[in-house]
Amino acid sequence: MTGASSGIGASYAERLARDGYDLVLIARRRERLEALAERLRREADAHAEVLAADLTDAGALARVEARVSGDESLALLINNAGFGSYGPFVQVEPEVVDHLIDIHVRAVARLTRAAVPGMVRRGAGGVINIASLLALSGSMPPNPLPHRSVYAGAKAFIVTFTQAVAGELVGTGVRVQVCLPGLVATEFHTVQGMDLSRIPRMTAADVVACIPGLDDASLLERLTDAQRAVVMGANRPTLARRYQPIN
Numbered sequence: 001m002t003g004a005s006s007g008i009g010a011s012y013a014e015r016l017a018r019d020g021y022d023l024v025l026i027a028r029r030r031e032r033l034e035a036l037a038e039r040l041r042r043e044a045d046a047h048a049e050v051l052a053a054d055l056t057d058a059g060a061l062a063r064v065e066a067r068v069s070g071d072e073s074l075a076l077l078i079n080n081a082g083f084g085s086y087g088p089f090v091q092v093e094p095e096v097v098d099h100l101i102d103i104h105v106r107a108v109a110r111l112t113r114a115a116v117p118g119m120v121r122r123g124a125g126g127v128i129n130i131a132s133l134l135a136l137s138g139s140m141p142p143n144p145l146p147h148r149s150v151y152a153g154a155k156a157f158i159v160t161f162t163q164a165v166a167g168e169l170v171g172t173g174v175r176v177q178v179c180l181p182g183l184v185a186t187e188f189h190t191v192q193g194m195d196l197s198r199i200p201r202m203t204a205a206d207v208v209a210c211i212p213g214l215d216d217a218s219l220l221e222r223l224t225d226a227q228r229a230v231v232m233g234a235n236r237p238t239l240a241r242r243y244q245p246i247n
């Protein structure tokens, strides 16, 4: 479970501990992880291990990968660690671009790659990747949504990556799914210096479903149907009629 030291990750950890899972809690802030592990042992009688790691650091990511790929009883990987850094694209610091991609793209892909082969061998397991509704927001202008190009683009990677891996694993006993939360009351915005305390937000404890706030689930089917239609309809060797010269 990555990003277990606060917010959605800590809520998942609490829920999974109550459901009887043994946990490996991963994030940078060791003290927070130790405190959570201690509480889960006390309140849920859970086995909780702490692995402090900065997932934007290649060496630390390799250590986490080794822990994941070497675990022959791994039942579930949750790739949840992440941060936002909103602002106009022309002003985003290059190292922030790197870190957003490191954590939302590289770490998610590498840890999924580390987890899945063993799960497929065992014929059982699951991966949950936490994206964001902003993954679907590329066509929407910046206001009132935040300026979010790299964050939203990286989250879009998580959606497409997860759908494609899930498609490859049909019939293996391994399920891979992506969660797209909207606004959630965690430290996510305060870390960026934003105060959203007066805006109604979902609780982290409620973020357990695929798109937790979506009442009309058929919208999701229509979205994936439209994506399939565009991919299948546009993948042709000839120009669409509207681009062909009028004779």
Ligand SMILES: NC(=O)c1ccc[n+]([C@@H]2O[C@H](COP(=O)([O-])OP(=O)(O)OC[C@H]3O[C@@H](n4cnc5c(N)ncnc54)[C@H](OP(=O)(O)O)[C@@H]3O)[C@@H](O)[C@H]2O)c1
Pocket (backbone or CB within 6 Å): 002, 003, 004, 005, 006, 007, 008, 009, 026, 027, 028, 029, 030, 032, 053, 054, 055, 056, 080, 081, 082, 083, 084, 103, 130, 131, 132, 133, 180, 181, 182, 183, 184, 185, 186, 187, 188, 189, 191, 204
């Ligand atoms: N809150 C929202 O409105 C919202 C909406 C949609 C999606 N999300 C996504 O939900 C996920 C969880 O965010 P949250 O809302 O729970 O925010 P949060 O309370 O700020 O939690 C973020 C978690 O990620 C960890 N993390 C951040 N950078 C890390 C790094 N370099 N290496 C390892 N761990 C790192 C943090 O731990 P340390 O600081 O201890 O490392 C923390 O445990 C993120 O992927 C976020 O993009 C959030």
